[in-house]
Amino acid sequence: MSKALDGVRILDFTHVQSGPTCTQLLAWFGADVIKVERAGAGDITREQLRDIPDVDSLYFTMLNHNKRSITIDTKNPEGKQVLETLIQKCDVLVENFAPGALDRMGFTWERIQELNPRMIVASVKGFGPGPYEDCKVYENVAQCAGGAASTTGFDDGPPVVSGAQIGDSGTGLHLALGIVTALYQRTQTGRGQKVLAAMQDGVLNLCRVKLRDQQRLDRTGTMKEYPQYPNGKFGEAVPRAGNASGGGQPGWILKCKGWETDPNAYIYFITQAPVWAKICNVIGKEEWATDPDYATPAARLPHLKDIFAEIERWTMTKTKFEAMQILNKYDIPCGPILSMKEIAEEPSLRKTGTIVEVDHPTRGKYLTVGNPIKLSDSPTEVTRSPLLGEHTDEVMTELGYSPEQISALRTAGAI
Numbered sequence: 001m002s003k004a005l006d007g008v009r010i011l012d013f014t015h016v017q018s019g020p021t022c023t024q025l026l027a028w029f030g031a032d033v034i035k036v037e038r039a040g041a042g043d044i045t046r047e048q049l050r051d052i053p054d055v056d057s058l059y060f061t062m063l064n065h066n067k068r069s070i071t072i073d074t075k076n077p078e079g080k081q082v083l084e085t086l087i088q089k090c091d092v093l094v095e096n097f098a099p100g101a102l103d104r105m106g107f108t109w110e111r112i113q114e115l116n117p118r119m120i121v122a123s124v125k126g127f128g129p130g131p132y133e134d135c136k137v138y139e140n141v142a143q144c145a146g147g148a149a150s151t152t153g154f155d156d157g158p159p160v161v162s163g164a165q166i167g168d169s170g171t172g173l174h175l176a177l178g179i180v181t182a183l184y185q186r187t188q189t190g191r192g193q194k195v196l197a198a199m200q201d202g203v204l205n206l207c208r209v210k211l212r213d214q215q216r217l218d219r220t221g222t223m224k225e226y227p228q229y230p231n232g233k234f235g236e237a238v239p240r241a242g243n244a245s246g247g248g249q250p251g252w253i254l255k256c257k258g259w260e261t262d263p264n265a266y267i268y269f270i271t272q273a274p275v276w277a278k279i280c281n282v283i284g285k286e287e288w289a290t291d292p293d294y295a296t297p298a299a300r301l302p303h304l305k306d307i308f309a310e311i312e313r314w315t316m317t318k319t320k321f322e323a324m325q326i327l328n329k330y331d332i333p334c335g336p337i338l339s340m341k342e343i344a345e346e347p348s349l350r351k352t353g354t355i356v357e358v359d360h361p362t363r364g365k366y367l368t369v370g371n372p373i374k375l376s377d378s379p380t381e382v383t384r385s386p387l388l389g390e391h392t393d394e395v396m397t398e399l400g401y402s403p404e405q406i407s408a409l410r411t412a413g414a415i
């Protein structure tokens with residue numbers, strides 16, 4: 001079966017997490033992704049957080065499926081020439097080096113355009129143009145600079161970063177969308193273009209609702225769905241909202257049976273307005289359905305703390321899965337807090353290919369997250385990540401180099 005991005009060739013100059021997540025997605029959609037790594041060392045994540053000595057780490061393998069690896073020393077003049085050939089033969093160059101690194105290597109936008117005017121040059125940087133544009137950035141820096149940390153956590157605690165890698169993987173997703181959009185535009189214009197996804201911008205995009213709230217706060221001085229209302233105080237900036245639900249349907253995380261020993265025996269419970277009467281029935285507070293202090297969403301807002309305490313008295317008598325089953329019968333929106341162990345063992349996620357078991361020649365079998373985006377005409381088969389330089393000869397031959405030239409370049413340290 002054909003794939004959506006069949007025929008698209010990507011020069012993957014990415015490393016660590018943000019860039020590799022982007023090119024992995026493109027590979028899953030069918031692009032031929034050629035990962036260029038430094039000879040002898042490779043992507044630094046190959047050796048980071050290793051769980052098996054001398055074997056590519058899960059950090060690396062889980063971000064680099066379906067790619068080919070070629071090693072080139074791009075600071076060696078002959079290596080540079082190999083990279084030039086690759087630029088001429090590829091559709092997209094994706095990179096997430098520190099600001100200016102590609103220019104320092106001699107591959108400015110102008111030079112790349114000279115070599116291949118159809119080339120799309122896609123970059124992840126920490127920041128867009130401005131005071132921080134030259135800074136190196138990792139995940140949590142982006143979460144802090146993009147508004148996620150200041151709005152995450154509890155009011156009486158410090159800012160908190162999320163386990164979801166919204167700075168790295170989130171920006172990789174943004175970049176992937178930019179790339180396929182630029183490829184589409186190229187079908188009309190015949191030209192390449194630059195695509196930039198700054199991590200601060202990507203995080204802020206995902207925190208859009210908090211900028212909404214900032215303006216509501218500026219105007220009214222309060223936000224009634226936040227836990228700070230009516231008892232706490234609002235300052236000048238959007239406060240941390242704990243586990244409050246982001247929209248107009250109040251929610252909170254509540255204890256379930258077993259919470260004393262199981263750190264994940266909790267459920268997220270949403271007091272959605274249309275099912276309020278059903279919630280009252282389930283928790284045995286039928287009178288709240290008609291009590292003017294509780295009957296309407298506006299009347300409930302000052303009582304949310306008490307309401308959730310009462311609901312929790314009920315959820316604590318059920319496991320999170322029992323509660324889920326009962327609440328779903330009444331269409332009450334809720335969700336169990338699933339541990340990574342539970343997710344890894346969940347059969348339905350295996351069935352859909354969202355969690356996949358992959359075999360690796362030196363590591364053996366391991367689990368990974370498959371393609372979260374399902375296309376009906378472009379199925380994803382997750383294949384293992386490449387060993388360092390595994391495809392150097394194969395790719396060099398495809399680029400037109402003879403065995404003698406390959407061997408000479410190897411002797412010269414260029415590949």
Ligand code: CAO
Binds near residue numbers: 019072097124135136
């Ligand atoms: N051959 C020769 N040299 C190579 C090479 C190759 N194949 N591949 C890379 N290099 C060189 C680069 O040219 C660069 O050299 P200079 O410093 O002389 O220009 C050098 O390797 C290191 O690149 P780097 O500065 O990008 O790497 P770092 O480990 O110091 O920084 C990071 C890592 C992530 C902080 C930085 O790349 C960055 O800020 N990237 C943009 C934001 C980003 O993607 N962050 C997410 C990271 S995931 O949490």
